[in-house]
Amino acid sequence: MLRSAIQHSLRRATSASQQSITCRNLSSSSTPHRKVAVLGAAGGIGQPLSLLMKLNPLVSQLSLYDIAGTPGVAADVSHINTRSEVMGYVGEDQLAQALEGCDIVIIPAGVPRKPGMTRDDLFNINAGIVKGLCTAIAKYCPNALVNMISNPVNSTVPIASEVFKKAGTYDEKRLFGVTTLDVVRAKTFYAGKANVNVAEVNVPVVGGHAGITILPLFSQATPQANNLSDEVLTALTKRTQDGGTEVVEAKAGKGSATLSMAYAGALFADACMKGLNGVPDVVECSFVQSSITELPFFVSKVRLGKNGVEEVLGLGALSDYEKQGLEALLPELKSSIEKGIKFANQS
Numbered sequence: 001m002l003r004s005a006i007q008h009s010l011r012r013a014t015s016a017s018q019q020s021i022t023c024r025n026l027s028s029s030s031t032p033h034r035k036v037a038v039l040g041a042a043g044g045i046g047q048p049l050s051l052l053m054k055l056n057p058l059v060s061q062l063s064l065y066d067i068a069g070t071p072g073v074a075a076d077v078s079h080i081n082t083r084s085e086v087m088g089y090v091g092e093d094q095l096a097q098a099l100e101g102c103d104i105v106i107i108p109a110g111v112p113r114k115p116g117m118t119r120d121d122l123f124n125i126n127a128g129i130v131k132g133l134c135t136a137i138a139k140y141c142p143n144a145l146v147n148m149i150s151n152p153v154n155s156t157v158p159i160a161s162e163v164f165k166k167a168g169t170y171d172e173k174r175l176f177g178v179t180t181l182d183v184v185r186a187k188t189f190y191a192g193k194a195n196v197n198v199a200e201v202n203v204p205v206v207g208g209h210a211g212i213t214i215l216p217l218f219s220q221a222t223p224q225a226n227n228l229s230d231e232v233l234t235a236l237t238k239r240t241q242d243g244g245t246e247v248v249e250a251k252a253g254k255g256s257a258t259l260s261m262a263y264a265g266a267l268f269a270d271a272c273m274k275g276l277n278g279v280p281d282v283v284e285c286s287f288v289q290s291s292i293t294e295l296p297f298f299v300s301k302v303r304l305g306k307n308g309v310e311e312v313l314g315l316g317a318l319s320d321y322e323k324q325g326l327e328a329l330l331p332e333l334k335s336s337i338e339k340g341i342k343f344a345n346q347s
């Protein structure tokens with residue numbers, strides 16, 4: 001009962017019930033082999049994300065890596081009777097095995113915020129963690145799509161790009177900052193105010209992934225609600241921008257969003273796999289190398305395909321309020337990107 005409820009909601013949540021059902025009905029030999037690694041798999045995000053990836057029929061091999069605790073998580077998840085084979089790897093000695101042959105590497109490794117901290121306050125610890133993991137990715141699975149969750153995403157993605165450039169493996173089509181949680185939040189908050197069915201809502205969220213750099217484009221939300229005042233749109237924007245802080249404060253020192261992030265991370269990895277598998281018109285927002293603004297990285301809608309990013313889509317028409325938000329976010333996002341690039345090149 002519970003299993004079918006979880007599987008049912010996962011299928012609905014990925015908005016791909018048709019494709020998932022199709023995959024279930026195919027023999028595993030006709031569904032492509034896909035190895036997915038979760039780095040930081042024993043953590044607050046890593047554990048539920050590992051569970052959700054185990055439920056995804058597109059995954060054939062699930063590789064769970066952490067510096068501690070993964071044997072238990074892997075043993076636990078491996079008992080679930082779904083397609084993928086689960087392996088747990090612990091400690092740097094086993095990182096190579098965890099990564100070899102990966103199609104997708106999801107990185108939620110690193111420390112989370114406590115109340116009063118900004119995401120940038122995590123830089124000193126997480127920059128080094130991400131740099132180390134990306135160095136290993138360049139060596140052991142240079143062709144994998146990298147889904148970066150570790151904060152500050154506005155800096156960790158540029159760090160990853162520099163590490164890959166130095167190793168000679170950088171492919172801008174294969175590096176993604178995961179910002180899906182901003183979209184998930186914007187959809188939820190918008191549906192509540194617009195009084196529309198949340199399952200039908202879409203809201204692009206662009207910019208970056210911290211405070212004012214998160215810019216939801218409610219003027220492009222579908223279905224479009226005509227009943228929202230400027231005050232409500234301002235409040236919705238602010239709540240989306242502060243969604244992470246709302247959770248950090250509610251958890252009162254016990255970390256940041258883990259369950260909603262695992263859901264969002266599973267959605268994004270599923271979209272990447274669909275793209276790799278040739279499913280057409282898979283579009284998600286992500287922080288990628290970009291030329292749609294003057295900044296080298298930017299969140300916008302991205303079409304996913306067999307090589308990762310197939311097309312970085314433009315911003316579309318913005319309201320005056322959104323135009324102001326865009327102008328306001330550029331300096332902060334620029335400085336976070338530069339901070340990451342500088343770190344990667346000096347150490």
Ligand SMILES: NC(=O)C1=CN([C@@H]2O[C@H](COP(=O)(O)OP(=O)(O)OC[C@H]3O[C@@H](n4cnc5c(N)ncnc54)[C@H](O)[C@@H]3O)[C@@H](O)[C@H]2O)C=CC1
Pocket residue numbers: 039040041042043044045046065066067068108109110111112113122126129132133148149150151152153178179180181182209255256257258261
């Ligand atoms: N992109 C986004 O939207 C979001 C990002 N985050 C970020 O995700 C990160 C993880 O958050 P939580 O899971 O809550 O933290 P957590 O502390 O519960 O788990 C982190 C895990 O990373 C592991 N780890 C540390 N160093 C490692 C290394 N070198 N290699 C492999 N694993 C390593 C730890 O052992 C731990 O199990 C944080 O940086 C947080 O800010 C959180 C929510 C949303």
Ligand SMILES: O=C([O-])CC(=O)C(=O)O
Pocket residue numbers: 112113119151181243244245247248256257
């Ligand atoms: O707020 C945080 O520190 C974690 C995060 O990125 C989010 O929940 O959006």
